[in-house]
Amino acid sequence: MNKFALGCGIVVAVLIFIVVVAALAIGGSYNRLVRLQQAVDQSWAQVQNVYQRRADLIPNLVNTVSGAANFEKSTLVDVTNARASVGRVQTQLDPNKAPTDAAQLEQFQAAQGQLSNALSRLLVVVERYPELKANQNFLSLQAQLEGTENRISVERGNFNQTVQDYNVAVRSFPTNLIAGMLGFPPRPFFTAQPGAEKPPPVQFNFSSPAPAPAATTTP
Amino acid sequence: MPNQSGRSRLSVRSRSEQATPLLLAALALFAISAHAAEVIPPKPGTYFNDYAGVVSKEAASRFNEQLAQFERETSNQVVVAVFPKMQSDSDIADYTQRVAQAWGVGQKERRNGVVLFVFIQDRKMFIQVGYGLEGALPDATAFDITERHIKPLFRAGNYEAGLATGIDLICKAIRGEYKGSGKTIADRKGGGGAISGLLPFIIFVFVLFILSRLFRKLGGYSYSSRGGGPVFIPSGGGWSSSSGNGGGFSGFSGGGGSFGGGGAGSSW
Numbered sequence: 001m002n003k004f005a006l007g008c009g010i011v012v013a014v015l016i017f018i019v020v021v022a023a024l025a026i027g028g029s030y031n032r033l034v035r036l037q038q039a040v041d042q043s044w045a046q047v048q049n050v051y052q053r054r055a056d057l058i059p060n061l062v063n064t065v066s067g068a069a070n071f072e073k074s075t076l077v078d079v080t081n082a083r084a085s086v087g088r089v090q091t092q093l094d095p096n097k098a099p100t101d102a103a104q105l106e107q108f109q110a111a112q113g114q115l116s117n118a119l120s121r122l123l124v125v126v127e128r129y130p131e132l133k134a135n136q137n138f139l140s141l142q143a144q145l146e147g148t149e150n151r152i153s154v155e156r157g158n159f160n161q162t163v164q165d166y167n168v169a170v171r172s173f174p175t176n177l178i179a180g181m182l183g184f185p186p187r188p189f190f191t192a193q194p195g196a197e198k199p200p201p202v203q204f205n206f207s208s209p210a211p212a213p214a215a216t217t218t219p
Numbered sequence: 220m221p222n223q224s225g226r227s228r229l230s231v232r233s234r235s236e237q238a239t240p241l242l243l244a245a246l247a248l249f250a251i252s253a254h255a256a257e258v259i260p261p262k263p264g265t266y267f268n269d270y271a272g273v274v275s276k277e278a279a280s281r282f283n284e285q286l287a288q289f290e291r292e293t294s295n296q297v298v299v300a301v302f303p304k305m306q307s308d309s310d311i312a313d314y315t316q317r318v319a320q321a322w323g324v325g326q327k328e329r330r331n332g333v334v335l336f337v338f339i340q341d342r343k344m345f346i347q348v349g350y351g352l353e354g355a356l357p358d359a360t361a362f363d364i365t366e367r368h369i370k371p372l373f374r375a376g377n378y379e380a381g382l383a384t385g386i387d388l389i390c391k392a393i394r395g396e397y398k399g400s401g402k403t404i405a406d407r408k409g410g411g412g413a414i415s416g417l418l419p420f421i422i423f424v425f426v427l428f429i430l431s432r433l434f435r436k437l438g439g440y441s442y443s444s445r446g447g448g449p450v451f452i453p454s455g456g457g458w459s460s461s462s463g464n465g466g467g468f469s470g471f472s473g474g475g476g477s478f479g480g481g482g483a484g485s486s487w
Contacts, residue, residue, distance in 0.1 A: 050479075139366075140359035143483045147358030150312040150480035 029178045036166040040187055043159040044098035050151040051086070051112055057148060058083050058119075061141050065122065068132045075122045082115040098163070102188035109190060119145070156190050163189040257314065258306035259321045263298060266290075266471045271303040271339045273378040280468070282386060287403055287469030289390050294331065294399040295352065296324045296474060297389055299382060301337040311338070311345050316480050319347040325476020326351075326404075331397055332476035333389055336484075337373075337382070344369065345484030346389065353481040355396040356389065362483035364388045373487045405472040 062076055089111040092104070099105040123142070132138050167186045170179040178184075260270075266286035269279050286297050300318075307314040315336045325332025330351035337344045346361040368388055372381035 046479075140362070143358045143362035146312075147361075147481055147483055150316065150482075152480075153313060154316055154478070154480035 025174075026178055029175045030182060033166075033169060033175065033179055033182070033184045036162070036169050037184065039162045040098045040159070040166050041096065043155065043162045045096070046155045047152075047159045048090075048095065050148060050155045054115070054145070054148045054152065055083055055086060057141065057145055061122075061145065064135065064138050064141060065126065065132065068129050068135075071129065071132075072125050075118070075125045078118040079115070079122050082111070082118040086111045086115050098159075098187055100185055100187060105188045105190070116149075160189045163187045256307070257309065257317075259318055260300070260302070260306075262322050262473060263300060264470055266297065266469065267299045269301045271301045271337075273301060273339060274382060275379065278379050278383075282382065284469055285386065285390075287405075287471070290399065290403040291401050291406070292399045293394055294326055294329065294397045295390075295393050296326070296332045296404075296471070296476065297335070297386065297393075298322070298324050298332070298471065299335045299337075299386060301339065301378075301382070303338070304340045305338045305343070311336075311341075311343050311484055312480065312482075315345045315347050315484075316478050319349075319478045323473035323475040323477075325349040325474055326397075327475035329397055330476045330478075331393070332473070332478070333393065333482075335382075335385055335389065337378075339378075341486075342373075343484060343486045344373075346385075346482040347478050348481040349476045350479045350481070351476070352393050352396060353479070355393045356482075358481060358483045360392055361481075362485070364392075365483060365485040370485050370487045403469065403472070404474045405470040408472055 058079060062079060065071055066073075066076055089108050093099060093108065099108065123145075126132050126138075167189075169175050170184050170186050265283050267279050267282035274282075282299065286299070290296050305311065305314060309317075315334070318336070319332065319334040322334070323332075324334050330349045332347075332349040333352060333356065334347045335344065336347065344365055346356075346365060348356050348358075348361060364385060369381045369385045372378075372384060
């Protein structure tokens with residue numbers, strides 16, 4: 001009888017121990033996942049900030065450029081249209097939460113990429129208008145636009161890094177069991193578009209013709 | 220008793236010992252591949268760093284003191300780094316952002332660092348602006364500084380005047396943004412920034428040395444095949460600051476500021 005009671009006691013103690021350990025492990029993993037997820041959402045907000053910053057520059061840019069005598073209208077129309085389609089994609093996204101659906105992110109990326117292309121075409125066309133190249137307002141806008149492209153590439157990189165940290169946690173054992181149970185799906189990240197690894201070439205050097213290529217040819 | 224604890228540590232050590240060659244190989248591989256692609260220069264020990272030797276010693280130390288004093292007054296960290304050549308295939312904006320971020324220029328919470336990078340042979344420069352100063356030193360202003368003030372002087376070959384102008388204008392733009400505590404981070408850490416920056420490394424080497432001695436005495440392992448023990452010294456790309464450190468009494472120590480790609484640059 002005494003022995004039986006002792007046995008029962010040990011079994012109960014072991015069970016309690018296991019439950020406590022499991023609860024601690026699950027709690028710890030859960031908290032870690034929440035933290036990582038929050039980091040992802042935060043860096044997504046930053047990504048949207050910098051894209052928004054670019055979108056905000058566009059009306060001013062279009063105004064300044066279209067003030068130039070008989071400026072090619074089609075490039076301006078392209079930029080305006082691309083910006084509008086970015087706006088449409090953006091309204092479908094939850095601003096406080098990074099996209100969980102890969103297709104959604106792809107759509108966002110495609111729209112932004114289209115805008116990038118339209119902008120870089122615009123800046124190429126501008127080269128043919130000396131009066132713009134002497135325009136202080138335009139030069140300042142161009143510097144801002146260029147800085148915004150740099151910021152975009154930085155924030156996209158940061159976003160991908162946080163997503164990677166999160167995805168590694170979600171997919172690795174034993175956290176993946178908990179992530180599956182509590183609903184932490186892996187998140188999609190930005191992929192490099194063909195020819196878009198670098199920000200569009202908005203770096204122009206107006207006063208000295210073509211000094212840049214020398215750097216690439218040095219052994 | 221000490222013997223026992225020594226043995227238990229020894230067994231742990233032996234396992235990590237087996238992993239060490241692999242780790243070293245991986246590190247070496249990484250170092251090689253990283254070298255081929257890009258070199259992030261080591262953290263500078265002074266505010267003004269002329270790795271290309273384009274300004275006089277007196278000017279270098281004057282700039283350095285000016286920037287140290289600026290941090291005392293405003294807490295903004297402004298670092299100037301003049302390199303002979305860019306060690307990366309990336310765009311200058313991308314590369315210098317990574318370097319500035321790695322150096323951690325600026326206070327951690329305020330993120331108020333600015334780094335002026337100059338690459339003499341590439342004839343390029345870039346001002347990287349930390350998140351916290353993007354308002355005070357917007358891209359258009361940074362571009363104005365490099366394009367209209369520094370560039371003409373650099374073109375004329377007057378690097379000293381160009382850098383002086385650049386430093387003055389950067390400081391002027393960001394002066395009102397934050398208030399300083401009268402001390403730099405290096406001041407607070409005590410001693411020069413160069414030394415305090417090296418301190419953890421020195422301790423690490425020292426501990427390794429003691430440990431290796433200890434284990435050799437215990438007879439378990441000898442490092443004879445490898446000689447000096449597993450000391451991995453990261454090389455910073457092969458040049459040393461010649462005049463930059465000369466006479467710079469105020470050491471620089473980064474506060475962990477971060478950079479988001481703000482700023483602008485020019486080529487001359």
